[in-house]
Amino acid sequence: MRTFRSRSAVLGRSTVLAATGAAVLALSLTACGGGSDTKAAEPAGATVAASATETTVSVGGSHDVRSAGATVAAKPGGKRAAAAAPVCTTKDVTISAARHGGPPYTHIVLTAKNTSAHSCRMTGFPEIQFLESHKQDVPAVAKSKPASPVVLKPGAPAYALVKVSDGGVDEDNEPVSAFQVSLQGGGMAAVRAPGSGGIAVDPAKALTGYWTYELRNGADDF
Structure with a gap:
């Protein structure tokens, strides 16, 4: 079925x-x-x-x-940012000088303060002429050159140590109350020497360091 x-x-x-x-x-x-x-x-x-x-x-x-x-x-603040910053001129910074160490005063410190409204880059070393009778710039010490660019923000300083003599009484020192500083970026500034009587300069012994963020032991030992 x-x-x-x-x-x-x-x-x-x-x-x-x-x-x-x-x-x-x-x-x-x-x-x-x-x-x-x-x-x-x-x-x-x-x-x-x-x-x-x-x-x-x-x-x-x-x-x-x-x-x-x-x-x-x-x-x-890396290399690319530093390259983009314009080079500092004497229109961007104010340069002053102060004694460094104690007597005999053999060194001074230059301070370049960024007084502009923008960042700028300090290049090389200060080109210094202490005396009218010596037109050549003070030679630079290579070991003081910083490893990276020195870029100053508005209000920030850079420093350079400068040797003016060996501190000996028998040196051919000459009194200097003001001197000339030129920047490699451009411009020249008249800088007042520190101290009431100025500084004693031996042009044969004078040396300068590079612009740096701060003075460094060893690199500025000259």
């Missing part, structure tokens, strides 16, 4: 099977990817590799593209 199933019974069974299959598929996706988003199912390395193809760093309005995996930090 044949058994006939109704059309509605067959359709009901198909619906149950379809629902069961969908549930199994959903559970499989959840186990693999932790969610229903297909991006979450991708291997972790794929997303990292795609985002680390190149690193772009913007410094001073320009773009520098670096290779994958490189970590680049733009340092304020």
Whole structure:
């Protein structure tokens, strides 16, 4: 005897099977990817590799593209920032002199203070002429040259140690009450010598250091 199933019974069974299959598929996706988003199912390395193809760093309005995996930090006041700062002239700084050490006073310190409203870069060493009879500049001591550019923010100072004599009474010293300082960036300034009687200068012994942020032991030992 044949058994006939109704059309509605067959359709009901198909619906149950379809629902069961969908549930199994959903559970499989959840186990693999932790969610229903297909991006979450991708291997972790794929997303990292795609985002680390190149690193772009913007410094001073320009773009520098670096290779994958490189970590680049733009340092304020670095070489690129220093190169962007204009060179200091005597219009940007005020130069003064003070005695250094005790008697006999063989050295003075020049201070160049940035009195402008912008940063500027001190280059080289002060070009000094102590006497009208000696037109050549005081020679510089190479070991005092700083390793990095000296960039002065508004109000900031730079220093240069200057040797004026050996302190001997038999030297060919000449009294100096004021002298001339030129900057390699441009301009000349008349600087008043420290002390009520000025300073005693032996042009044959005079030396100058480079402009630096501070006087340094060893580098300024001359």
